[in-house]
Amino acid sequence: MSGVKMTPELVAEHGLTGEEYDTVLSIMGREPNITELGIFSVMWSEHCSYKSSRFWLKTLPTTGPQVIQGPGENAGVVDIGDGQAAVFKIESHNHPSYIEPYQGAATGVGGILRDVFTMGARPIANLNALRFGDPNNAKTRHLVDGVVAGIGGYGNCIGVPTVAGEVNFHPAYNGNCLVNAMTVGLADSDNIFYSKASGIGNPVVYVGSKTGRDGIHGATMASAEFSDQTEEKRPTVQVGDPFTEKLLLEACLELMSTDAIVSIQDMGAAGLTSSSVEMADKGGVGIRLDLDKVPMREEGMTPYELMLSESQERMLMVLKPGREDEARAIFEKWELDFAVIGEVTTSGNLELSWYGETVGDIPVKPLVEASPMYERPWEPTPAQAEIDPASLPDAGKLTNCLKDILSSPDMCSRRWIWEQYDHLIRGETLQVPGGDAAVVRIPDSLKALATTVDCTPRYCLADPEQGGRQAVAECWRNMVATGAKPLALTNNMNFGNPERPKIMGQFVGAIKGMAAAAKTLDFPVVSGNVSLYNETEGKAILPTPVIGGVGLLKDHTKMATLAFKAEGETILLLGESKGWVGQSIFLREIHGREEGAPPPVDLEAEARNGALVLDLIDKGLVTACHDLSDGGLAVGLAEMALAGDIGATVAERNDETPAHAFFFGEDQARYVVTSTQADAVMHLAEQVGVPVQVIGRTGGEALTLTSEDTISLELLRHAHEDWLPAYMSGEEAAE
């Protein structure tokens, strides 16, 4: 074994506390060598062990008749009928993307794609949720440009459409951008692949790219705060090769169509270490790896480097005995490395050998089970006061406010971004970016999946619990608005340093809110990812629990879209409008105040209103449907008008509420629909107790909010479309 001496400094450099190192000593019964220390370090990093979050994640609802596989595997799996399953997960690549935006974002996409096709699914949709700093911050434009190019560069090449996403700008992300990538795949429900190793003596096989020195300690980096020395961490960022991943995808799916595979696991964070440990642990077996047989990119690599490398586009498999040649032929056809590098053993240990010499021997069970789990102290977030809309000064013409809001960084069109993503490849994209949720058809069927990612971080900061509820509810609503029944969600918990009770309080609050919403809406959690320590020099990001959802449309010909379809149709508002202005976009963009309690989320109302909308769409009673969220009713109407290139006139409204609060309030559980059968819509709504009001009619080339307050669609379109391209070209300073 290597002669590196264990010192407290070396242990600390590996991110282990003294107490954690004592546990290592008791598990090993001796001092670990450097390779073993590295393995403990990455397995017990926040990123791999979820040590701060596990206690709370367990409180999320994860079951339901639709759930085939909940959290704990590479991705969640839900039943979509006819022997088919949707396989999906979201994952963050925040820290690498801040350091090296193109490669950080690209490998984020690559990693989540592998998580999904490892399960036997063909990826059919990619999504992303992005957060950047203040547009005026010197680094923001560079990050947006690099992240978008990286996401497109990877997804476009591998040939998976990038169909939906969300973007926010806020100064709280100046030092930590967020890049969360989600993939949805399609599999046969009787041909899902898991990571559990079994069969003593079965060969352990390495496939894909060669291993290099890139990304060593990536998982550890992702488990610490940033400082001004962050630039020096650039070598820990991996480099993506989407072409190789495309080959790996096709080769894996080809092999998966045979019955040669016992189990398979992608090498993501912590590479060969986490993949081999996870497979052994799940199967209750040992694994021996002959590290000298690992295909290597460079000379002189050490066992330590091989175990910790995060080189991309690699997989570890256990094959049935005697099936090596058949598998090798497939991978050689796709010009990929294929090497038998070990076998499944009875020892229960991870045994590492290097040219015949033992260089590591760790009992797997304790390595996994003794991994730290902290119930970190937390402080509840103080409640914010409600803001009375009548207390706000006059904000002037409604349409001027609307124009300003639609051209603000958070609300303007994201076309500049999504036109850089191939969102049409595979030919199944039924709803492109810009709608409530993307919709992709299941090939050769009437079925389609709706999918979206959502979070409103400013709500989460003001009230983590309501914010957690709202993120789940908005995601659910966005799918409902297309006519899809929401099936399950995946979550990406992006927070600051959990060792600070205030931050941990945000995390706990968000989890409580998410759990309540997921339960009431029958929308279980099937996969997820946690990214903590999103702080730079003590400044944390806004709490950002991103929710990715998948829903099922049984008949895509009934799908609803947000665009107004024809002139002279009735516009109806479903749900209760109280004019909630606290934490609204209106309050921030027009009054310059980020204040107040966010809108409360009545989950019973969400469930009831959503069920009505699904019924209306199924019965063909509505011609367009849009959920209301950021910017409220006025923004919702503007988006529907712009999408359909048809104007609208709002003729009636609930006149108890001040006009600005009515049009820009962000009350939850609301939808706008258009119909040619308004009476039937009203009747059904009243039957199930959903507040409904006719608010106007479609038509013309302008949006008229009150009789004397009108704006042309052309002006609105410019306001909506021009900001982002101008900002990115540097033509116009932000704001």
Add this chain to the structure above:
Amino acid sequence: MRAAVIVFPGTNREKDIAEALERASGKKARFVWHGDSDLPDVDLIVVPGGFSYGDYLRCGAMAGNSPVMRAVKQKAEAGVRVLGVCNGFQILTETGMLPGVLMRNAQLKFICKKATLTVTSNETDFSSAYAVGQKVVFPVAHNEGNYFADDATLDRLEGEGRVVFRYADTDGTVNEAGNINGSQRNIAGILNEKRNVLGMMPHPENATDPAQGGTDGLGLFKSLAEVLQ
């Protein structure tokens, strides 16, 4: 119509093309792996979109020098129709089967959107179902679609009626505003001299089903199905 679709490592729009061919002709296309030495006896060969060999050297450069493309070239010389879309167009220019090159888009960004084109020539086996001047909407999805050739070549292409599609604005007018990637003379698709090889950047295959938001692309595949029965 008997059609073969060539698949290179990194090809990714083969499914889209095969489905479009089937929608237009009712017949399934055959996939041909780039390593297969012999091309089947077909009357249409499609080189689809994607990132052959990762496009790491230069788009289409590696595939252009592959053995299977030498075979495609021989078939084309014997009169078999060849359609190259997107990366397929890039590959056909790399083999010399079509003149010119596809450079990086003028705005230096990948661009995916529904593009409006006009049909410039319908005296071809690929576009007989369209009227000259007809406005069609096909999606584009490329980073290197900026067509370039010297003036003499461009004059010749135009003079011989070998420009089949041009980028246009949403009204169907061929102008600078509609030129989404900076192509010389708004060229989106061209024929070889013998008029049996068409290369184009836009994706007619992604506009062959009402659920895709349009069926303007069907005409191209129906034109081929008509002449090739």
